[in-house]
Amino acid sequence: MKHLTEYRDPEQVDHYVQELHRTVTKPWTVMEVCGGQTHSLVKNGILNLLPDAIRMVHGPGCPVCVTPVHLIDKAVYLAEEKGVMLCSFGDMIRVPGSKKSLLEAKASGADVRILYSPLEAVRLARENPDRDVVFFAVGFETTAPANALSVVHAQQLGLKNYSILASHVLVPPAMEAVMNDPDTNIQGFLAAGHVCTIMGISEYAPLVERYKLPIVVTGFEPVDLLHGILMTVRQLERGEYKLENQYTRVVRPEGNPDAQQVINQVFTVVDREWRGIGNIPQSGWEVRPELADFDANRKFSVQIEKVPECADCIAGLVLKGIKKPFECSQFGTNCNPERPLGAPMVSSEGACAAYYHFAAVDLVHA
């Protein structure tokens, strides 16, 4: 708890806010990549403490948001038609598929379980040998080690009834996709601290060089975020571009080699479709072919029709930081967390939902 109060200390916050006001001399656009950071910025009211010249735009880093609709349809199908025990993290189960969400499938009798850890799902598989247990393995690099470990455990236990429905996405290719968009105006990035805890920071150095912009690996608490923004803005004001690490108390440069090892043991890099953005080359992980028995995608061969994105939704522009949520004509009217039209509204870490739930009055109506 000490850490929580320490990194939410109003005096520290004030110090960084004052320092930002002293440092900034011209407008800058900075993207925080991770949905957790978006959530924290909005929930703590940090956006309206920043100098007007600093424009924060919100990146594609909410794994729940970018999970393609047809994968949710597949999870629903497995739960309803194949009678599997479908286990998932909590925030995934409310996301609407093309026909229904996992929550609605649960209400109509499907066996859908909310878990905190995929290892719990392995336990369920062991305790229910006559049932197929599928874990909906959604997430960025952060959740991948635990999901991979569940496969390793299941293999060691000789379980034949456990598999994962993997929808893993990777941060660096998404940052490239954002920067490769000709309409982008991003001048600096806050990289996602927890992703770097696993993967280390070296994979961001080539991006700094290629796009000539600062990337600062940043944490999630108010003091972390303001410090990360300050480090980015200082570089921008000086005309520098470097890879820096604000989150040194958690992120080691090399990341977590053990976690990387278990990821590599289970997953292989593939092209991946991102809801709201489209296909991004080499931007995801799927289960290695030799572990096909633990891959729900291969184990239950089922063709799910892809559904087109809603034409009125500007999710792609929001996810790439080109538009703000309230610049969308559908925001808060036809599109809300109850009936989301697109990716950033489906989970509370999506930019649109974060604005919808938390945004300061003057920000929403600005």
Place this chain on the structure above:
Amino acid sequence: MNLTCPMPKLDFDVITLGHGSGGILTNKLLNAGVFDLLKNPFLDTHHDGAILELTGKTAFTTDSYVISPVFFPGGNIGELAVNGTVNDLAMCGAVPKYLSLSFILEEGLTMTEFWDVLVSIKTAADRAGVQIVTGDTKVVERGKGDKIFINTAGVGTVHPKADISVGRIQPGDKLIVSGNIATHGMAIMSVREGLEFETTLQSDTAPLNHTVRALLDEFGPAIHLLRDPTRGGVATVLNEIARDKNSPVRIGINLKQSELPILEEVFGACELLGLDPLYVANEGVFLAIVAADVADRFVGMLQTLDYGESAAIIGEITIEHPGQVVLTSRIGGRRVVSMLVGEQLPRIC
């Protein structure tokens, strides 16, 4: 406070469909203990209903209890069903008097479990000073219930000095919370399947009627509104108040995060699970909106009463942003506190 009532000797140890049939088994179930345990002149008549004498303004409320798990750290569904209805009456400014008690039992519930629930109903009713005057028992097939569902309804006489309604809220009024928030919800969460985490957290379920009565005696009409933020937590109730069309003045609410009383353990568990304590359920906690000039004295007195020691002023009523609840965060940022869509679910990361 726990009663030690030994379970009567019975020739069955689980509830079966027959216990809800109205026949011999039902009679055995009731006579073997329920009536004796909850004994009072109204129940003793064994009539179809209770005949009550009430004078003056009367408050009437009902609630159903479907909590899972039925037994949780710090209590069980029985005392929750009594306290919940007692508190709803207290929030109306009433002195709770009589409760009805209806069970929907699932076949297979053990008699020991049922007895434990009954004993805690008796204990809670005594503590609150209310009588259970009528009731019903039904049994549903296994799989069609979740062990035990309870409905209680209650009546109480409105305190002569009470004048409580949304319409009485004035800009400038202070918002007070009587105790630590989110304790009950997190205690329940800690024992839910798949989410278990180790904690010594206990539900704060409690009857608030004696405390509220003492405050009404002292402050009377200066208390403009009382609400218990059970389901949906503090945020939901505050949004309901801010959006209430019955209020003649369109009001908004300012909330100060730094003033919200919360146990460190609860705060930590919420952080860990990615839940916002403002949306987590409470039991032995109420919100009061009172005239500004009595607010400090109100909190001072509340802190000396049962279940009120952590009471604090957490916000105030404003006309600045009608219909909205706006929170000033611990670090000084401001944001809207919105209505929750559906159940609050744990987040991925």
